[in-house]
Amino acid sequence: MASGTQGGTITIVRGRLLWFHHEPLGADDEASFILIEDGGLVCRNGRIAWVGDWSDLPADHRGADYADHRPHLIVPGFIDPHIHFPQGQVVASYAGSLLEWLNTYTFIEEQRYGDPRFAATMAKRFCDMLLAHGTTTCVAFGSVHKGSATALLAEAATRNMRLVTGKVMMDRNAPEALTDTAQSGYDDTKALIADWHGEARLEVAISPRFALTSTDAQMEAAGALAREHPECLIQTHLSENHSEIEAVEALFPDAADYTDVYERFGLLTGKSLMGHCIHLSAREIGRMAETGAVAVFCPTSNLFLGSGLFDLDRIKGDGVRHAIATDIGGGTSWSLLKTLDEGYKVLNLQGHRYHPMRAFWQATLGNAEAIGMADRIGTLDAGTEADFIVLDARATEAMALRMETVETLAEELFVLQTLGDDRAVTAAYVAGRPAGRD
Ligand code: GUN
Numbered sequence: 001m002a003s004g005t006q007g008g009t010i011t012i013v014r015g016r017l018l019w020f021h022h023e024p025l026g027a028d029d030e031a032s033f034i035l036i037e038d039g040g041l042v043c044r045n046g047r048i049a050w051v052g053d054w055s056d057l058p059a060d061h062r063g064a065d066y067a068d069h070r071p072h073l074i075v076p077g078f079i080d081p082h083i084h085f086p087q088g089q090v091v092a093s094y095a096g097s098l099l100e101w102l103n104t105y106t107f108i109e110e111q112r113y114g115d116p117r118f119a120a121t122m123a124k125r126f127c128d129m130l131l132a133h134g135t136t137t138c139v140a141f142g143s144v145h146k147g148s149a150t151a152l153l154a155e156a157a158t159r160n161m162r163l164v165t166g167k168v169m170m171d172r173n174a175p176e177a178l179t180d181t182a183q184s185g186y187d188d189t190k191a192l193i194a195d196w197h198g199e200a201r202l203e204v205a206i207s208p209r210f211a212l213t214s215t216d217a218q219m220e221a222a223g224a225l226a227r228e229h230p231e232c233l234i235q236t237h238l239s240e241n242h243s244e245i246e247a248v249e250a251l252f253p254d255a256a257d258y259t260d261v262y263e264r265f266g267l268l269t270g271k272s273l274m275g276h277c278i279h280l281s282a283r284e285i286g287r288m289a290e291t292g293a294v295a296v297f298c299p300t301s302n303l304f305l306g307s308g309l310f311d312l313d314r315i316k317g318d319g320v321r322h323a324i325a326t327d328i329g330g331g332t333s334w335s336l337l338k339t340l341d342e343g344y345k346v347l348n349l350q351g352h353r354y355h356p357m358r359a360f361w362q363a364t365l366g367n368a369e370a371i372g373m374a375d376r377i378g379t380l381d382a383g384t385e386a387d388f389i390v391l392d393a394r395a396t397e398a399m400a401l402r403m404e405t406v407e408t409l410a411e412e413l414f415v416l417q418t419l420g421d422d423r424a425v426t427a428a429y430v431a432g433r434p435a436g437r438d
Pocket residue numbers: 084098102106209210237240301327330331
């Protein structure tokens with residue numbers, strides 16, 4: 001319910017509010033989160049102006065229209081820190097492993113995004129898919145075409161979404177129609193930053209696809225961009241698949257290892273989002289920890305492409321910053337809930353567990369911290385941007401059946417994590433307005 005008043009656009013919602021203040025240190029870490037069983041949020045001009053017990057709703061809002069989401073949970077919108085804009089129609093392509101999947105399907109499909117009209121149509125559908133799955137912010141790879149990133153940024157701008165993207169830089173080991181040059185990749189990224197970075201709620205990421213598809217000259221150009229624009233995130237892939245690792249080491253024989261390839265070119269920093277990080281050596285994990293680079297866990301992708309098992313507890317124990325993401329279209333689900341579910345299974349196969357409190361922290365505040373935006377998104381704190389979603393733990397018959405025996409918040413979250421998907425997302429609010437409505 002959005003209403004215009006002299007104080008700006010106001011939206012008021014009521015429901016069970018849940019958000020985190022830090023990573024839960026254990027299953028019983030009640031200090032890590034806030035749960036308000038009958039809570040209210042007042043959003044004004046895109047921000048959370050007030051949050052608290054419904055009974056304390058400020059007097060000037062009593063009697064106003066509001067959206068009643070009880071008994072559902074209202075949580076911060078999910079954040080997907082590794083997803084590919086041009087791969088919505090690559091999901092579920094029948095491939096054995098990463099390089100076959102890239103060469104057979106992905107490098108063909110991404111050529112279509114050279115057509116700006118197609119890219120604009122797909123940008124709409126991409127944002128629709130994100131919001132339907134409860135994802136209100138993502139960090140997305142574009143295709144090699146500058147126009148693909150422009151299309152996505154323009155679409156996010158019309159919806160006032162907080163979104164980060166960049167055109168991928170790739171100047172070798174790909175079809176000619178999908179390659180740039182060291183110079184054009186630099187120039188196009190530079191122009192995107194000048195035109196879009198910091199506009200509305202948008203950012204541009206420096207996006208060398210991975211070391212296998214960039215020459216030394218292009219890696220240098222990407223490093224120059226990182227030096228010239230320390231405000232920009234860097235997104236790429238690292239240590240996903242054994243054949244990929246061997247190929248990278250052959251292309252960069254002077255580097256100590258795959259991670260060192262990025263570090264030599266100035267691409268391993270506290271702004272770097274490194275997708276996958278499955279097969280890292282102790283030395284590489286140490287450098288990740290020291291530089292503050294983020295290891296992005298993509299469980300549905302890692303299982304689908306048979307890439308391997310991400311060792312979250314080791315990564316975390318060694319002090320590496322980390323995040324969790326869908327990696328559409330190597331990943332098989334747009335849903336962060338399904339991603340948490342597969343994450344649980346990946347950890348369980350290694351003798352670990354993924355407690356639902358920790359998992360929900362990760363998909364919200366944890367991912368916001370990983371992309372450096374925890375001051376703006378990822379909580380329901382007053383003053384932050386009003387991106388939140390509504391989750392129904394009884395959304396399907398199977399969920400409702402299981403919920404009949406659920407007694408605790410952690411159990412309810414685990415039902416959402418294990419059985420939930422887009423059907424559990426009953427509403428998404430972007431900058432204080434219900435998505436899909438004007
Ligand atoms: N490595 C380089 N490009 C890609 C990609 O598009 N998806 C995945 N999963 N890995 C990659």
